[in-house]
Structures are given as C-alpha cells and as structure tokens.
Amino acid sequence: MSDLEAFREEARAWLESNGPTSMHLPIPESEVVWGGRQEAFSNPDSRVWLERVSEQGWTVPTWPKEYGGAGLSKAEERVLTEEWRRARCRPALMSFGISMLGPVLLEYASEEQKREHLPKIARGEIRWCQGYSEPDFGSDLAGLQTKAVLVDDEYVVNGQKIWTSYADKSDWIFCLVRTDPAASKHDGISFLLFDMASPGVSVAPIQLISGSSPFSQTFFEDVRVPKANLVGTLNGGWTIAKRLLQHERAMISQMGLGLAGSSNQSIDALAKEYVGTENGQIEDSILRDRIAQHMMDNECYGTSLRRSMEEAKAGQGPGAASSMFKFYGTELNKQRYELLVSVLGTQGLGWEGEGFSEHELKTTREWLRSKGNSIEGGTSEIQLNIIAKRVLGLPD
C-alpha cells in the first residue's frame, strides 16, 4: 500500500470515530464556526469538533506542525478533503485567517510573528478581518489614505476603512496603511496587524440588499500599534497585499462550483418540481436550455480548476489564473442564482413570513447576496483588466 493510501485509511478511520453525526452536513448557517473571542458555539458539539480537528492539525492541514498544522503534502491534503466529503463531515472552522492571512504570513512574516499568530488562527482562537477598501479607494486600492506614522516605538493609525466584512465580530485586523505619503502610490504602503480592541477603533455596520449586515465601516482614531506588528518590509506592503488577494480570489473562485448555498436539490430537479414536466422534460424549453447551458458551464469550470491544479503541479499554467477563476466563478454563481429565482417563480421573490418555505426565502436572500460576488475581492472588470495586462500582455 502506498503512503498515500495508508494516509487515506488513517484519515477515514479518524473521521469515523471522531466525527459525531451531529457534525455531519448540512450545516445551518447559525452553526457555522468562525472562531474568535465572540464565538458562541450555538451547537456545543461544534466546540468539541473544532478542538479535535485542530488537535490533529487538520484545520490547516498543509501548514507546518509548529504553527498548528499537520505538515501534509498537497496530495495528502487532497486525500483528506476527499475523505472529509465522503464522511459528510462539516468543516470545523471557517476563517479569513486560514484562507487569506495565514498563507501570506507563512510567506512573508517573521518567525516571531508566525509563532504568535498562526497557531491561534489554526485553533480558531482569533478571528481576523480585512482592512483594505476605503470610501474613496475601492478598485483603485493602491490609492488608499489611511495613515500610520511612527511615534517612538509605535505606529499611530488614523483613517477609515469600509466594507470590512465581519469587523464587528473580529478580534484582529490585517490592514493596509500608508507609511510614506511622498512615495508613488504602490511604494508607500505597509501591511499592519492590530487588535480591534485597541483604543481608537470603532465600527459601524452596513446593511446589504439581502437584509443581512455582514460588513462595516471601520474608523481609526490615533490607534497605537506596536512597531513589531508590521509584516514584511516598511513600505513593501503592496506585494503582500496583492499576494493575499490571489488567495482571496482562489477562495471566492470555489463558488463557481455551485457547492455553496442552501439547497440540497440540484437546479434541474427544482425546475422539474416548480415548472413541471412534459414527457420527462422541463416544460419550459427555454429554461431547460439555460439550465443545461449553466450545468455544462459549471462542469467546464470544475474541469478547468482541476486542470489548473495539475498544471501548477507540473510547473506550468497561466500566471493570472486566479483572476480568471475569480471572474468566471463569481459570474457563474450569479447566473446560478438568477436561474434559481427564475425556477422558483413568485415563490422565489418572498422577503419573509408566511407563504414561503425556509428554503425559498433563503434562496431569495442568497440571490441578492450573490450580487456582491463579482464586487468583493476585486470586481469582475478589475479581473478582466488583470487578465488583459498580465496574461495577454495588452498595453496600458
């Protein structure tokens, strides 16, 4: 038996004996664990589950053991993911720390910073938010104006961020600040970490069209941050910022697979139920055509993700692949919700209350939420700009 197969058996056995049925999928939104000081563990089993999984190093399987990971290879990680899916276990922890910050800390942070922050991310002790966008600098992120000035051994931060997802629920922020106002815009930015409980930080939630309020305006007034909290080099933050965006885009790209969302039923099955059938075919032939097209696109997309992974392993592949997947995946996800709402008819347009099933109401809200997919993490237009420039080499 190969080492990989041995690992598969080990993982399977572990999941079987440690993953209680209460921790199987599906996972209601209220039970998703994001960790951090405010985590309430609305289902107490999820606390135990998180402890067990992080004990194994499996919340961040490929990170080195000394930082809370399990030191797995990519191949082993794939096996673990497969077994996880097979066992229908829930993810133990969702976090920006895992998907965005951790990878850049591994690449750019000092040993001390890694030891300080990575294990807490891995165990879900600290929840992170992303302080990038500002009211006047969204797509043009590098123009950001939030300032950090070194006074003695501390940076004093002043300015405002916006669209900070889960700022009100987060413990720490990774924040882009201007440390050299005289330099050209890409060259005066630094990457700073600080505690959201620091004096001078305040947060004002903003409501989305979907009714939920996952993000905030975040204000900094003379926030004092230890000098040691700067990652990488002073004024060298833009490189780290861009790399983090690649990780963020890769994460958002997974949406294209249509795995997220509240429905267990596939779109064609829903269409058969809501629209009706004639000789086993969805009665509305145009809708049928659009659903087929969408499912095919989805499969092409999934196959492309697979190819890109295999090419990366073989040391080839387009450099700006993450922009392509970000663009295509989020457009696909939006299209999927457009179709779902079409399929549900007026049942897909309820806001709340009687007359609609829970699943219908959720689909409506998710449809509205999906509109943000092609904006967050860099808009679709920005991704196309990046592809045109970096992949196609078209001139400015």
Place this chain on the structure above:
Amino acid sequence: MSLVLTEEQELLRDTAREFVREQAPVAALRKLRDAEDPIGFSRELWSEMANLGWSGIIFPEEYGGAGLGYAELGVVMEELGRTLVANPMMSTVLLAGNAIALGGNETQKKDVLPSVCSGERLLAFAHQEGSRHQPYRVTTTAERDTDGYRISGEKTFVLDGHIADQLVVVARTSGELRDREGLTLFLVDVNADGISRTRTSMVDSRGYANIKLTNVSVERSAIVGDVDLGANVVDVVLDRATAALSAEMLGGFTEAFERTLTYLQTRVQFGAPIGSFQALKHRAAIMFCEIELSRSIVLDTLRAIDEDRDDVPSRVSTAKARCSDSYHLIGNEAVQMHGGIGVTDEEEIGFFLKRARVSQQTLGDAAYHRRRFASLRGF
C-alpha cells in the same frame, strides 16, 4: 488521466504544428479554393499524413494503425484546426472508418482499415438528411429483396462524399421516422448502380456532397453491425467524431484569437495600439476565459473516451456545445477587431469565421447538444 500533456504528446504536438505550418498553412486552403480543386484537399498531403501515422492513429496496429488514443488524436486535430487544413480525417477516419472499426466484422475490418491507414482509400459517412443533424431522423430505406437489400434515399452534407471510394450509409430497415431502433449501416461502393453524387460548394471551402441513392442493390455482406441495431454503432461513432471535431475547433479558435491578439498589439489608432482600449481588452480577456474552459473540457472528453468512462456522451455534448459557442464568439470578434481588413478576402481571418460556422453546424450545433445533455441528465 491527467489533463496535462505527457512528453510524448508534447512531441507529437510540436511535430504536427511544424508540419501544418510548413505543408498546409491557410494559404494552402485558399489555393485549393481558388483552383476549384475537384478533390478539395491535397492527396499528396494526405499521403504524408498517413506516413506520419495520423490516418490510422486510433486504429489497432493489426489493421495498420498506430493504436494510440483519443488524447493523441486530439493533439493532431487541434493542430489541423489551427491552419484550417482541408483533410479527410473526419470523413474517412472518424466517421466511416470508425463505423467499420467499431461495428464491422473481421472481414470488413481487414478489407477496409489497412487501406484507410495507408491513405489510399477514402470513405464517407452518408447519414444526415435535410438541413440539420438529427441522428435518428432517417428516411432513407433499405428494403429486403432476394439476395440482400435495395437502398433508396437522399443524403445531404456528406463530408468528402464526392471523392470517397466507399460509403457507409445509414438506412432505415424498420421503425418510424425518429425511432432509434430500426437503423442499419451498409458499406456501399460508390460505383454501384443507382448512386448519384453532387458536390456542394460550401463557405468553408471543404468538400461535401449530396448523395442520391435509387434502388441501390447491396448484398447481405454489406451490412455493418446488426440489422436494426445500427444506432448502437452510430451513437458511439458520433460521440467520438464529435469529440475530435471539438478538438479541431479548439485549434481553430485558439489560432484566430492569437492572430487577433497580435493585431491588437500592433495596429495603432489615436496614437496608441488598439489593444490599449478597454472596450477591446475586456472582450479579449473574456475570450481568453472561454478558450481556457473549452480546452479543459476538450482534453477531458478525449480522455473520457480513452478511459471508456460512463460520462462520455454528456461530456461530448458539453465539449461540442462549448466549442461551438466559443468558435462562434471568437470568429465574429476576430473579424470585428480587425476592422475593414477583417472583412476582406485577402486577410485570412475570414477563413476562420467561415470554418467556425460550418463546424458549429456539423454533428449538431450548441442548442442540439444542450437538448441532448438535458435528456441524458433526465430533464
């Protein structure tokens, strides 16, 4: 099977690319067209392709083939698509040849395949009737008579039908117009009494024919596969040919896109390369994404055939639908982005637009394959 080319496949691609660039650039197609070449492709070129092993690439070695897979075939088809090489791969190898290889008996295979592999014999698949691909919609009949069958009917859009030595004819031996059951395949000599062939001149400058069969008499030994169960062969043949055509199309629109990209970088207006205009940049980036997705599905579909996977039919339809849409988009955008020169006969980009449209329609357009996909998935 990995979606990354192996070293051998890369070598094959490089050989094929060099060969078509030197021996069969787009200019060669123009020459055939302008000379009103009666064959529609170069027999000399076909002999050389046979020498390279391409005419028998998917056939077993015992019949003179190379015994390779569809992954390798796809590499060659893609390169042939890049310069729009007129050639009988589809007609002789993938359609009619495959019908013999997959449905024929030992005698038929021994008789036909070696001369196909050597490049000497040309075949055609006389299947479509009317103006579109509807595989079971066959009115051509084959009626029993004392020694065998008499075939009558009219076939359209028969690839290379005008110069084939033999035809594989799909005829109805029982059942109703759209029934899957009741179809039978016959291997028919073109010199048989009652066959008349008219070459049709089409926009992509390749060779096609309408073929009329009037009481064409064939012996029982001409039957390929089982009587009434021809669809079992037809389905598999069409899937494989469609996958190969998708690979050819992928080569075509990749080339059309790359040519357009060069133009965007070099053509100057308003004192700047036109590729600096965002209206064009974004459309180019979208085309790039479409090509990447197309490439993934084509590669996987070819490998699905080699692995004999259950999802071959739905993968094939996904690949053909996507490649049809991509070629359609890129063919049109390529012409538009070339401006006035794009709509001249002198500029080669128009040849891609023309081939795009014909290949889209060949073996079912995108809408056909979406309907088929929906049916395969049970909705």
